[in-house]
Amino acid sequence: MIDWSLLFLLILHPALICVAETPISILGHWSGGFQGQACIPITKELDGWKAHILFSEDVDSLDIWVAVATKISPREYLIENTQYKTQEHVGDRLCFTFIGHGLGDIVPTASVYVEGMDEPVGLNTTHVPTGPTTSPGPTHALHPVRKNYTDALGKSILFYEAQRSGKLPANNRVPWRGDSALNDCVPGGWYDAGDHVKFGLPMASTTTVLLWSILKFKDGYVQSGQLNNAMDQVKWTLDYFLKGWNPQTKQLVAQVGDGRADHSYWGRPEDMTMPRPCQFINETINGSDIAAETAAALAAGSIAFKENGDAAYSTQLLTAAESLYSFAKTHRGVFKGSATYYSSRDEKDELCMATLWLYRATHNTQYLHDAYDYVEDLWAWALSWDDKKVACQLILYEETHDDRFSKAVVGFMQAWLDGINYTPCGLAWRDMWGANRYAANSAFVALLSAEAGINPSQYRKWAVEQMNYILGDNKHDGGCYSFQIGYGDKYPLQPHHRAASCPDRPANCSFAQLNAPGPSPHVLIGAIVGGPEYNDNYHDLRSDYILNEVATDYNSGFQGALAAIVHLQMTNNFPVTNNKCPCMV
Ligand SMILES: *[C@@H]1O[C@H](CO)[C@@H](O)[C@H](O)[C@H]1NC(C)=O
Numbered sequence: 027m028i029d030w031s032l033l034f035l036l037i038l039h040p041a042l043i044c045v046a047e048t049p050i051s052i053l054g055h056w057s058g059g060f061q062g063q064a065c066i067p068i069t070k071e072l073d074g075w076k077a078h079i080l081f082s083e084d085v086d087s088l089d090i091w092v093a094v095a096t097k098i099s100p101r102e103y104l105i106e107n108t109q110y111k112t113q114e115h116v117g118d119r120l121c122f123t124f125i126g127h128g129l130g131d132i133v134p135t136a137s138v139y140v141e142g143m144d145e146p147v148g149l150n151t152t153h154v155p156t157g158p159t160t161s162p163g164p165t166h167a168l169h170p171v172r173k174n175y176t177d178a179l180g181k182s183i184l185f186y187e188a189q190r191s192g193k194l195p196a197n198n199r200v201p202w203r204g205d206s207a208l209n210d211c212v213p214g215g216w217y218d219a220g221d222h223v224k225f226g227l228p229m230a231s232t233t234t235v236l237l238w239s240i241l242k243f244k245d246g247y248v249q250s251g252q253l254n255n256a257m258d259q260v261k262w263t264l265d266y267f268l269k270g271w272n273p274q275t276k277q278l279v280a281q282v283g284d285g286r287a288d289h290s291y292w293g294r295p296e297d298m299t300m301p302r303p304c305q306f307i308n309e310t311i312n313g314s315d316i317a318a319e320t321a322a323a324l325a326a327g328s329i330a331f332k333e334n335g336d337a338a339y340s341t342q343l344l345t346a347a348e349s350l351y352s353f354a355k356t357h358r359g360v361f362k363g364s365a366t367y368y369s370s371r372d373e374k375d376e377l378c379m380a381t382l383w384l385y386r387a388t389h390n391t392q393y394l395h396d397a398y399d400y401v402e403d404l405w406a407w408a409l410s411w412d413d414k415k416v417a418c419q420l421i422l423y424e425e426t427h428d429d430r431f432s433k434a435v436v437g438f439m440q441a442w443l444d445g446i447n448y449t450p451c452g453l454a455w456r457d458m459w460g461a462n463r464y465a466a467n468s469a470f471v472a473l474l475s476a477e478a479g480i481n482p483s484q485y486r487k488w489a490v491e492q493m494n495y496i497l498g499d500n501k502h503d504g505g506c507y508s509f510q511i512g513y514g515d516k517y518p519l520q521p522h523h524r525a526a527s528c529p530d531r532p533a534n535c536s537f538a539q540l541n542a543p544g545p546s547p548h549v550l551i552g553a554i555v556g557g558p559e560y561n562d563n564y565h566d567l568r569s570d571y572i573l574n575e576v577a578t579d580y581n582s583g584f585q586g587a588l589a590a591i592v593h594l595q596m597t598n599n600f601p602v603t604n605n606k607c608p609c610m611v
C-alpha cells in the first residue's frame with residue numbers, strides 16, 4: 027500500500043521555462059506510480075484547449091480530475107478541457123493534478139505543451155499532499171467530485187440491517203426497526219425488498235455475492251472499517267440457512283410468507299398479523315436451484331469464517347453445505363412454489379456455484395469435476411439472483427486458467443460494453459426493472475475479471491464509471507443525484523419500502539403511506555433504488571415500484587463493486603474515468 031503521508035513534488039527547471047515544450051522532473055514516486063500538479067500560465071485566449079504530456083517512460087494510465095485524459099501512446103497523454111470549463115483567459119493559470127500509474131517504481135521525466143498556444147509554457151512547482159481519495163490542489167477549474175466509496179460501502183451494509191427479520195440483536199443500528207415475525211417457521215433472515223416475504227433464492231444469491239466480495243476484496247472492507255459489520259451482515263442469513271436446513275429429514279425452507287397476502291398489506295413488519303405460511307423443499311418437492319445456491323452461500327461462508335477466526339462456525343457451515351449440495355445433486359428440479367415471484371429458469375448455474383465454493387472450501391477435486399457438468403459457455407444476459415452463468419465461468423477461469431472460461435467472460439463483458447443500450451449519461455441500461463442493479467452487478471463482474479487479469483484497465487474504467495453514475499454522475503435533479511439513499515446531498519426520499527414509509531408509533535401505518543406525499547419518515551440508508559429509464563428519466567415516487575423499489579439483491583453486486591474500488595484505490599490501480607455527466611464542483 028502507498029504511504030500517502032509522503033509529499034510529492036513536481037519541480038520547475040527555471041532554465042527551461044522559455045520553451046514551448048517544458049521538461050520537468052518528478053521527484054515523488056513509489057512502486058507503481060507518481061503524482062504531481064502542473065500549472066501552466068495562459069498566454070492566449072482559449073475557448074477549449076488540448077495539452078499534451080510527454081513522458082520519458084511508459085505510463086499505463088493517468089488519473090486526472092479537472093480535465094479529460096486520453097492515452098495517445100504509453101508515453102503521450104492528451105489532456106482536454108471538460109465541457110463545463112472551456113474558457114481560459116490570458117493571465118489565468120491552467121492547473122491540473124495527476125497521478126500516473128506504471129510498472130514498478132518508475133521515475134519518468136515529463137513535459138507539457140498546449141496546442142496552439144505559441145507563447146512559452148511554464149510549469150510551476152507545487153506541493154501535492156494528496157492521495158487518490160482527497161481533492162486535488164487549488165485550481166480555478168471545475169472538477170468532478172471524488173466519490174467516497176468507503177462511505178457508500180458502509181451505508182450499503184446498513185441497508186441490510188434494515189431488512190432483518192426476527193429478533194434483532196442488542197447492537198441493532200436501525201432505530202426505527204424492532205423484532206418482527208418471531209413466529210415464522212424459521213425466524214431470522216432478510217425481508218426481500220420493500221415487502222416482507224423471505225424468498226430463498228434471492229436471499230441465498232445475495233449472500234453468496236456478498237461473501238465473494240468479502241473473500242476477494244477483504245482489504246476494501248478493512249480499509250472502510252467495515253469488515254466486522256460485513257461479517258455480521260452475512261452471518262445473519264447464514265444462521266437462517268443453518269436453521270432452515272435439516273439434513274436428517276432432508277428439508278430446507280424455501281420461502282416464508284405468502285406473496286399475495288404480503289402485498290395486500292402496507293405497514294410495519296413489526297405489526298404484521300397475517301399468516302406467514304412456510305414452503306419447504308424436500309424429497310418430494312423439487313428445489314435444487316434454491317438448495318444449491320444455499321449450499322454455495324454456506325460453503326463460501328465457511329471459508330470467510332475460517333479466515334476470520336471462527337473455526338467452529340466455519341465447520342458447521344461446511345458440514346451443512348456438503349449435505350445440502352448432495353441433496354440438491356440427487357433431487358433435481360427447480361422450485362415451483364406458490365407466489366414465489368423468484369422462479370429460477372434453470373438450476374445448472376446454482377449447482378455450479380455450489381460445487382465451486384465447495385471446491386474452494388474443501389479442495390476436493392470431485393467438486394471441480396462436478397462443476398464441469400454444470401458450467402455453460404453461453405453469455406449470460408446479466409448476473410442476477412437467477413443467472414450465475416458468468417460467475418461460474420469466472421470462478422472456473424480463476425481455478426483452471428482455461429481459456430474456454432475467460433472467453434465466455436469476455437463475451438459477457440463485450441455485450442455489456444458494446445452490445446446494450448446506454449442512457450445519455452452513460453448507464454449501461456439492461457432493463458427497466460432495477461437498471462442500477464444490473465449495471466452494478468456487471469461492474470462487480472468487471473472488477474473481478476480485471477483482478478483475474480482479463481482486460482483490467484478497460485474493465486476497471488468501465489466499472490468505476492457505472493458506479494459513479496449511480497453515485498451521482500448523472501443529470502437527475504440538476505445532477506449529482508445519488509441513487510443510493512443517504513449518500514451525498516441528493517438521493518431518493520420515497521423508496522418503495524413499507525417500513526421506511528411508516529411514521530413512528532403509535533401513528534397508524536397503512537396504504538395511505540404508500541401514496542403519502544413527501545419524504546418517507548425514515549431514511550433507508552444505503553439502499554440503491556431501481557434506477558432510471560432508458561433516457562435517464564427517473565421519478566422519486568413511492569408508488570413507482572419499477573423505478574423506486576429497493577431489494578437485497580439490488581445492493582449485492584453494488585456493495586461488492588464498492589469493496590473492489592476501495593481495493594483499487596489502496597493498490598493504486600484506480601482507473602482514469604470519463605463519466606458523461608460528472609458531478610462537478
Ligand atoms: C509559481 O507559484 C507561485 C506561488 O503560487 C507564484 O507566486 C508564482 O508566480 C508562480 N510562477 C509561475 C511562473 O507561474
Ligand SMILES: *[C@@H]1O[C@H](CO)[C@@H](O)[C@H](O)[C@H]1NC(C)=O
Binds near residue numbers: 159160174176177180
Ligand atoms: C468518507 O466517508 C467516511 C465514512 O463516512 C468518512 O469517515 C470519511 O471522512 C469520508 N472521506 C472523505 C474524504 O470525505
Ligand SMILES: *[C@@H]1O[C@H](CO)[C@@H](O)[C@H](O)[C@H]1NC(C)=O
Binds near residue numbers: 306309
Ligand atoms: C415435503 O413437504 C411437504 C409440505 O410440507 C409435505 O407434505 C411432505 O410430506 C414432505 N415430504 C417429505 C418426504 O418429507
Ligand SMILES: *[C@@H]1O[C@H](CO)[C@@H](O)[C@H](O)[C@H]1NC(C)=O
Binds near residue numbers: 358359
Ligand atoms: C421434480 O423434478 C423431476 C426431475 O427433474 C421431475 O421429473 C418432476 O416432474 C418434478 N416434480 C414436480 C412436482 O415438478
Ligand SMILES: *[C@@H]1O[C@H](CO)[C@@H](O)[C@H](O)[C@H]1NC(C)=O
Binds near residue numbers: 532533534
Ligand atoms: C389507528 O386507526 C384506528 C382504526 O382506524 C383508529 O381507531 C385509531 O385511533 C388510530 N390510531 C392512531 C394513533 O391514529
